[in-house]
Amino acid sequence: xxxxxxxxLVAIDFWPKIGGVAHYYxxxxxxxxxxxxxxxxxxxxxxxLPPAQSFKIYRKNLLSTWPVWPKWLPMIWHIWRxxxxxxxxxxxxxxxxxxxxxxxxxxxxFRRPYSVFCHGMDILQAAKSRRKxxxxxxxxDKAEGVTVNSHYTAGLLKKFGVPxxxxxIIYPQINTSYLKKITxxxxxxxxxxxxxxxxxxxxSISRLTKRKGFDMVIKSLSRVWEKLxxxxxxxxxxxxxxxxxxxxxxEVDKIGKRIIFLGQVNEHDKWLWLTTCxxxxxxxxxxxxxxxxxxxxFLEAMAAVKPIxxxxxxxxxxxxxxxxxxxxxxxxxxxxxxxKILKLFEK
Numbered sequence: 001x002x003x004x005x006x007x008x009l010v011a012i013d014f015w016p017k018i019g020g021v022a023h024y025y026x027x028x029x030x031x032x033x034x035x036x037x038x039x040x041x042x043x044x045x046x047x048x049l050p051p052a053q054s055f056k057i058y059r060k061n062l063l064s065t066w067p068v069w070p071k072w073l074p075m076i077w078h079i080w081r082x083x084x085x086x087x088x089x090x091x092x093x094x095x096x097x098x099x100x101x102x103x104x105x106x107x108x109x110f111r112r113p114y115s116v117f118c119h120g121m122d123i124l125q126a127a128k129s130r131r132k133x134x135x136x137x138x139x140x141d142k143a144e145g146v147t148v149n150s151h152y153t154a155g156l157l158k159k160f161g162v163p164x165x166x167x168x169i170i171y172p173q174i175n176t177s178y179l180k181k182i183t184x185x186x187x188x189x190x191x192x193x194x195x196x197x198x199x200x201x202x203x204s205i206s207r208l209t210k211r212k213g214f215d216m217v218i219k220s221l222s223r224v225w226e227k228l229x230x231x232x233x234x235x236x237x238x239x240x241x242x243x244x245x246x247x248x249x250x251e252v253d254k255i256g257k258r259i260i261f262l263g264q265v266n267e268h269d270k271w272l273w274l275t276t277c278x279x280x281x282x283x284x285x286x287x288x289x290x291x292x293x294x295x296x297x298f299l300e301a302m303a304a305v306k307p308i309x310x311x312x313x314x315x316x317x318x319x320x321x322x323x324x325x326x327x328x329x330x331x332x333x334x335x336x337x338x339x340k341i342l343k344l345f346e347k
Contacts (some may be wrong), residue, residue: 007037008074008083010103011117012062014041018238019207020172020266020296021119024149025094027173029055038086040078041094058082063098066332072098076106083110083186093143096126100139113144120153120293120314123160137161149294150315156291177305178271187276194260200231200345203277203306205270206297208239211290213283213311213331215241216260218248220337225258228345236262236273246300274304279344281309283331284316295319309340 013019013028029037034054043059048176062075079102082088091107091114093100103114116139120227126136140146140162147168148154154167191197214235226229235245242261265273274280280301284292292314300307302323310316311331322328327340 001099002034004036005089006087007032007090007092008037008079008086008088009039009092009094010041010062010079010099011039012042012070013094014039017042017044021094021295022345023173023174023296025117027175027310028170030175031173032311036087038082040082054216056086067081070098070101071103075102077100079103079106080110083112086202088112090114093139096122096136096139097132101135104135104142107142112275114142115145115147115279116143118150118153118157118293120291123153123156124291127160147300150318150320152315153293156339172299174296174299174303175267176271177267179275179303182272183198186272190272190276194234195257195335196232198230200279201277201342202227202231202233202279202281202341203236203273204234204280204282205236205265205273206282208235208242208245209290210241210244211285211287211292213261213285215248216244216280216283216285216331216334217281218245218252220334220341221259222252223334223338226343227342230258231341231345232258234260234273234277236270238264256328270300271304274300274306277306279309279341280304280306281341282316283309283311283329283337284313285311285331286313289331292316309337309344 009025009029012024013021015022029039037055039057041059042062060078062078064071064074089112091103091112093103093114093116096116096118100116109113122257146157146159146162146166147169147170149172150168154169158164204214221233246261253259272280282297294315298308298310298319307325309327309329310320312328313331327344329336329340
């Protein structure tokens with residue numbers, strides 16, 4: 001019987017870093033035999049991994065803090081050293097750039113096959129300049145295979161010149177263990193702690209970026225409140241668009257306390273809010289060089305069996321394919337968003 005190759009996943013974006021890609025990689029590793037997978041990722045000061053983690057993780061300074069170019073040179077050394085010590089036979093590349101560049105150069109000497117993972121936005125970023133496009137194409141050309149999170153992302157790669165027979169689609173996995181432990185009493189306590197007893201809760205969770213569409217939800221609420229004055233919109237997450245969203249919320253919510261920003265929440269609280277809320281909304285839209293490759297939060301909202309309002313931008317529609325309790329909207333149409341929110345909460 002042929003034995004499976006031992007794999008080293010090299011990814012800057014990895015748990016406990018916040019985001020769908022980081023959780024995608026962590027859950028992927030958790031579903032493999034612990035002796036088959038090793039992860040190498042960027043060292044950070046955040047919380048340590050949970051005891052349930054079954055595989056080995058190396059956290060190193062993969063990117064230089066010194067004024068040198070390229071900053072990913074230390075990554076080559078750490079990949080080589082980890083690969084030798086762990087007797088690695090196969091490399092998985094978490095990001096086309098810069099991780100793919102380090103692996104591409106290293107494998108000219110450390111002769112191991114590699115595969116690349118792509119999620120959508122990384123492809124658009126790699127296409128921004130002639131130098132990046134040239135390097136990304138070389139990396140993808142030499143790769144044994146390319147794994148993507150959706151058919152949409154596969155389509156982006158096809159435009160990038162990657163043949164379809166080289167592309168493999170693996171949909172993201174989610175961990176629902178927290179969901180199983182939440183009780184009705186927990187949900188009631190959460191409502192009481194935020195003074196939400198008897199309120200309708202519309203919930204969002206994601207990194208706060210412009211392309212996620214939270215601004216359009218907020219803009220629609222003034223019309224929604226005319227018919228649903230007891231609706232409260234709760235947003236979990238942090239990001240570069242946070243201050244703009246809070247300013248917009250203060251302009252729309254004249255009464256106050258009807259738009260709540262939670263900031264970053266842990267896994268338990270994320271699932272507690274998903275269980276407690278009455279509906280989930282996220283309206284990703286395509287921005288220059290940015291796109292929603294899939295949308296793992298939609299899988300989580302589906303697992304909590306919540307009605308969802310979403311857009312079909314990028315791979316988001318694919319994530320929700322076949323889900324009965326989903327309303328699709330134009331992410332740039334305030335009137336459409338308003339009507340769908342009202343429809344979601346109608347008796």
